[in-house]
Amino acid sequence: QQQVKQSPQSLIVQKGGISIINCAYENTAFDYFPWYQQFPGKGPALLIAIRPDVSEKKEGRFTISFNKSAKQFSLHIMDSQPGDSATYFCAASGIQGAQKLVFGQGTRLTINP
Amino acid sequence: DAGVTQSPTHLIKTRGQQVTLRCSPKSGHDTVSWYQQALGQGPQFIFQYYEEEERQRGNFPDRFSGHQFPNYSSELNVNALLLGDSALYLCASSWKLAGDLGETQYFGPGTRLLVL
Numbered sequence: 107q108q109q110v111k112q113s114p115q116s117l118i119v120q121k122g123g124i125s126i127i128n129c130a131y132e133n134t135a136f137d138y139f140p141w142y143q144q145f146p147g148k149g150p151a152l153l154i155a156i157r158p159d160v161s162e163k164k165e166g167r168f169t170i171s172f173n174k175s176a177k178q179f180s181l182h183i184m185d186s187q188p189g190d191s192a193t194y195f196c197a198a199s200g201i202q203g204a205q206k207l208v209f210g211q212g213t214r215l216t217i218n219p
Numbered sequence: 220d221a222g223v224t225q226s227p228t229h230l231i232k233t234r235g236q237q238v239t240l241r242c243s244p245k246s247g248h249d250t251v252s253w254y255q256q257a258l259g260q261g262p263q264f265i266f267q268y269y270e271e272e273e274r275q276r277g278n279f280p281d282r283f284s285g286h287q288f289p290n291y292s293s294e295l296n297v298n299a300l301l302l303g304d305s306a307l308y309l310c311a312s313s314w315k316l317a318g319d320l321g322e323t324q325y326f327g328p329g330t331r332l333l334v335l
Contacts, residue, residue, distance in 0.1 A: 112261075138324070140324075142326075147328075148328055148329075149326035149327050149329050150262065150309070150326045151326070152323060152324070152325065155257050155323065158296060161305045177315045196263070197261075205250075205252070205324065206252070206267065206275055206277065207262070207264060207311075207324060208255075208264070209261030209262050209263070210261055211261050212259070212260070212261050
């Protein structure tokens, strides 16, 4: 119940295309869903996050779509650029108590020039 | 404004040894969480410290222990190292009472631990 399942494991997209990464969760107590971007040798950096009271959140080229009934959420990267090549992690946590983050397995995104 | 800092950046130990990793949270943050990230995997929650106490713990053995100091900095200690403890250890900080922003955890660059 604590798992967050992420797909695909790896993704190759042409420059200018749309990158889509999906995540699913089971625990209905989760109510905060961030996405992190990680470059080799670096720690994860927060990209964008959403609460389940909205179905979509957009920041620049990055959009989270959230489907509460299906317990699924996804990251869309519009106009993908070579600099977006990194590993992306979805995560989930609950508001109450300690903010333990449960991470997905990660998606290695490669943007071909 | 300094972000989350961790030391050392890299560490090599042998099986059975003990290791201490250090973390300084982002300015204004009072909560420190530790995560273990094995190669090719997502980070796994170890434990979280707030007000110098362990508030929540993940599924890690007692060989993993920690401490938080009055200045909010934190240490992660691992005893009796095993080969499987080789990983990137990440520290994340947040602000417990920040309301809507409180969930945002900012990660440091990590300490790469290799156990031989």
